Amino acid sequence: DQQVKQNSPSLSVQEGRISILNCDYTNSMFDYFLWYKKYPAEGPTFLISISSIKDKNEDGRFTVFLNKSAKHLSLHIVPSQPGDSAVYFCAASALSGGATNKLIFGTGTLLAVQP
Amino acid sequence: NAGVTQTPKFRILKIGQSMTLQCTQDMNHNYMYWYRQDPGMGLKLIYYSVGAGITDKGEVPNGYNVSRSTTEDFPLRLELAAPSQTSVYFCASTPSGTGGETQYFGPGTRLLVL
Numbered sequence: 001d002q003q004v005k006q007n008s009p010s011l012s013v014q015e016g017r018i019s020i021l022n023c024d025y026t027n028s029m030f031d032y033f034l035w036y037k038k039y040p041a042e043g044p045t046f047l048i049s050i051s052s053i054k055d056k057n058e059d060g061r062f063t064v065f066l067n068k069s070a071k072h073l074s075l076h077i078v079p080s081q082p083g084d085s086a087v088y089f090c091a092a093s094a095l096s097g098g099a100t101n102k103l104i105f106g107t108g109t110l111l112a113v114q115p
Numbered sequence: 116n117a118g119v120t121q122t123p124k125f126r127i128l129k130i131g132q133s134m135t136l137q138c139t140q141d142m143n144h145n146y147m148y149w150y151r152q153d154p155g156m157g158l159k160l161i162y163y164s165v166g167a168g169i170t171d172k173g174e175v176p177n178g179y180n181v182s183r184s185t186t187e188d189f190p191l192r193l194e195l196a197a198p199s200q201t202s203v204y205f206c207a208s209t210p211s212g213t214g215g216e217t218q219y220f221g222p223g224t225r226l227l228v229l
Contacts, residue, residue: 004157036220043119043220043222044158044220045220046217049217089158102148103158103218104157105158107155107157108157
């Protein structure tokens, strides 16, 4: 049972345009969401996060939107740059359920930004 | 400050062999985690530790063992390697495991079991 889903395995966008990566979750206990970025042969690196008490969090070119009623979040990258080409993982945790910070990851979306 | 380091980077094992994947962090983090990533899949939690001497199972613990004798080190042991354990293994750490802290990941160990 995949509790965190990223239904688009890949996405290709032109440099300078907006990239929108989507993530859906099924567990209503999740209250903290993160996006990680992963380059080949490297470990994931943290990108941006959002708590369930917010519906938007922005950090430079990256914005995460959370729609709790739809159990959906999205990552917007504007403008997209070739260096953004990587696999993006959505992750969720249920912090209110205990202090272990266990993350449930989606399957990832490979973003390719074309020059 | 090296962060989270993992050794080896790559290993080929024969079925039934054993090995230990090493993980060390120099950030004095209490919480450490082991994940595996299969092709086309997300990361799945194998084991985690909330401090020296304390470990617990994650989503997919079968076939693995861990120990945590120091804050810095969190080795993952495969006793009888099976082809199903072919994967990329990532170790991660976080200061205290609360408040949605960022997990810091190592570069991974690629394991092939033949």
